[in-house]
Amino acid sequence: MQLDKNQIKSLNDQALPDHRESFEYLSQRLIHQNLEVEKLIQKIQDFQVAIPSWALGTGGTRFGRFPGGGEPRSLEEKITDVGMLHALNAGSGAISLHIPWDIPGNVEKIKALATANGLLFDAVNSNTFQDQPEQELSYKFGSLCHTDAGVRKQAVNHNLEVIRYGEMLGSKSLTVWLADGSSFPGQMNFRKALQRTLDSLKEIYAGMPEDWKLFVEYKPFEPNFYHTVIQDWGTSHLLASQLGERAFTLVDLGHHLPNTNIEQIVATLMMQGKLGGFHFNDSKFGDDDLTVGAMKPYQLFLIFNELVAGMEDKQSTNPSPAWMIDASHNLKDPMEDLLQSIEAIQLAYAQALLVDRDALESAREDNDPVFAQEILQAAFRTDLRPLIAEARFQAGAAIQPISVYRKLEVRKQLVLERGSKSQATGL
Ligand SMILES: [Mn+2]
16 A cells, blocks of 8 residues: 555644644754754755565564464565665664565666655675575574584575575675574684684675675674674674775664663764664663664664764764664554654754764863753753654645554554465575
């Protein structure tokens, strides 16, 4: 199904008087702070976040899965779903595919469908964390780090195949996340496993087209619990540095131990020009895959404060990072969850744009932690929801995306079209 632009418009008309009032009040406040409202709106509109194909179906835990029905059954339906999100929020103009879950059948048709939905193809993701039905050798004891050269070769070849699919669709980057590691002390030789991983990644890097980037994702635990081969940003950075200038670290917010200072990691990587990609989600404990901003919106703001500082630094050699949501849920309608996540990202980004950087630097030079906090929290406590809504409205999307999604009964239509038992491929 596709959303009717006229229906969005008529629901916008109903919401408009209220929106106008709050937006005009906020605009005045921002103008008083010497901020250019139109420029802020432009930046919010330019900030596009990719939706991963696997977030459109119900996620699960190892104990169970509670699907809500109407899930996309094919790559085409996944693209259509992201297209609907983008029509509602004008902020999710890209889709990130996962191979082998999303192997395109007719490439030209898939590309045309994406274009019709206003979508680009973001980074492609490989999968060596599970065995596929026709696969010859098993990844039970690792993939790129495996003791058996045959398994490593198979995993390298899979990544090269993912690159070929990505090339066909117009992607420009490959994200590698590995489940490789060990669950018991003594099980694996740390040094050999890391060396073999580096050697395998070198083969993948060599197989990338000249204009592609390789993103190396890290994670401290799970599914292995004693050690993971690429456990942290430092290990990822070590690998990316040895691979070459088109290899970068990818930060996933859920891939840290509790209380890790993620904003400092962001600052350090951007200082080195090595932050390539970013996966948004939120968590209480680890890789919880909760809605972005659901648990720690202030931390998200502090991270964006460093991202914006890095992006605005004219000396920085860091490329513009690839932004993606990486979450998958058991409780919420995945589409509503993604709408909430995009809004949380846009809010944190816009709040970070509000920070008076000159004043903050002065406070830092003066060793004035009180004033530094005042500056940051003045930005964080500004309610920018009307600004985000205006950015959407001006882009032809919905003033209130979730309300429109519910009023148009999108999920009900999807269940009618696809059935109550449909299951998104890959989950
Ligand atoms: Mn991730």
